[in-house]
Amino acid sequence: MVYPSVGICSLAVSFPSVRRTKDYYKEKYPEIVAQVEQKSFAKMISLDNCKPSNEFELEMMPYLSDPFRGTVEQRILAPGESSLTLEYCAAKNAIEAAKLSANDVDLLLVASFLPEQVGFGNAAFLARQLGLQCGAWNLDASCASTPIALQTACALVQAGIHRNALVAISCTYSRFFDKDDTLSWFFSDGAGAFLVSSLKPNQGILGTKTVNTSILCDQFSFKLTEDEQGNQQFRMQVPKGTNKAIGETAADLLLTCCEGAIAAAGVTLEQIDFFIFNTPTAWFASFCTRVLGIDPERTINVYPLYANIGPALTVANLYHAAHLDKIRENDLVLIYGFGAASSASASVMRWGDVALGSAPNNGSDSTMKNSETRSIISC
Structure with a gap:
């Protein structure tokens, strides 16, 4: 069966107004920085032994001498900002970039990690802000939400x-x-949005592969506390x-999904022009290029x-x-994302x-261009 060509027609991002660098923590929490190797962040990203035992740890090694483990900058919510304000800005820009109106949108999928209120996702609240009349669904695949949402939206439009x-x-x-928890150095805030519609023949999504990540179910949790x-x-x-x-687990998940999506698309690894990985650590892109055996310039x-x-x-x-013209019309692009206690997914x-x-x-x-010349971010 031949499916119509469907994929992303517009794309936008949105970030909060507070920009925080390593100097913020050095100036505000000098005692914590001095003792960082005894704190939660350093304990989470460390080696039990001196020698790495897999590709992920090999790529992590150069960052262990940096108390911030490669973190350079963050974007943090300011008072009055929320996941909804970020989603609204990105979604509005995506609609406008596509030269459409709210009336042209006939489905809204929202993945908020995490939504603003307990028990309800952001979808209906965002639909209200955007003035949409269509269905509004919440989708949860933790850090794999982007490829999963893309796959879902493309299937429904196809x-x-x-x-x-x-x-x-x-x-x-x-x-x-908490601000004085060193784990906060590792995490940040942001949003993105895209519209999925019909494209020119042979463009759009060609193949996908998704597996669950139940093997990581016990690695992240939330606890209700009091301030x-x-x-x-x-x-x-x-x-x-x-x-x-x-x-x-990261290498097996990456290979399973990427090789599966490439096979489903009927192409080869060498034919992929550019790779997009979710990059939850400073070295994750390097890890992916090592495992897949691809040129780092292709991501x-x-x-x-x-x-x-x-x-x-x-x-x-x-x-x-x-935006940097690393991806151009008719390029073959593979995207990959994985989330703990959820799924790992790749799409070509x-x-x-x-x-x-x-x-x-x-x-x-400009920061992105400069950072590409540095394989290791020092403290």
Whole structure:
């Protein structure tokens, strides 16, 4: 059966207004920085033994001398900002970039990690802000939400059920860590959005492969606590063995999904022009290129700009690659994302004439170009 050509027609990103560098922590928490190797962040990203035991740990090794483990900058929510405000900005820009109106959107898929309220996702609230009349669904695949949402939206448009599906992805980790917790150095906030519609013949999504990540179910959790004023708050819990568990499983997940998507698309690894990985650590892109045996010039790494923004990383990498002309119309692009206690997923698509929303006003592309010349980010 021949399916119609469907894929991304517009793409946008949105980031909060607070930009935080390593100097913030050095100036505000000098005692913690001095003792960082005894703190939670360093314990999570470390080696039990001196020698690495897998590709993930090999690529991690150069960053262990950096107390920030390669984190350079973060984007943090300011008062009045939220996952909804970020999603709204990205979604609005994606609609406008596609030269469509709210009435043209006939499905909204939203993946918020995590939504603003307990018990309800952001989808209906975002639909209200955008003035949409269509269905609004919440989707959860943790840090794999971008490829999973893309796969879902493309399938529904290919089936003829919908014409223009809007996808919004956000991550607001800063809400779930105390500022003096060194784990907060690793996490950040951001959002992205894209419209999925019909494209020119032979463009759009060509093949996918998704597997579950139940093997990582015990690595992240949330705990309800109280602050000093007695207000209840959620705090993310990350056990010491998380880094090791990810390192031992990451290569198999990457290979299974990428090789499966390439086979489903009927192409070869060598034919892929560009690779987009979610980059939750400073070395994840290098890890992926090592495992797949590809030239590092065939991918991009926005971790130095944004740190770990969860599912929004895949959108951010995709946006910056397109904005820097690393991806051009009719290029074969593979995207990959994985999330603990969820799924790992890869998709191969032939890039269309994708309209981009306005660039983040933070000099990010020039920073991106400069960061590409540095294989190791020092402290």
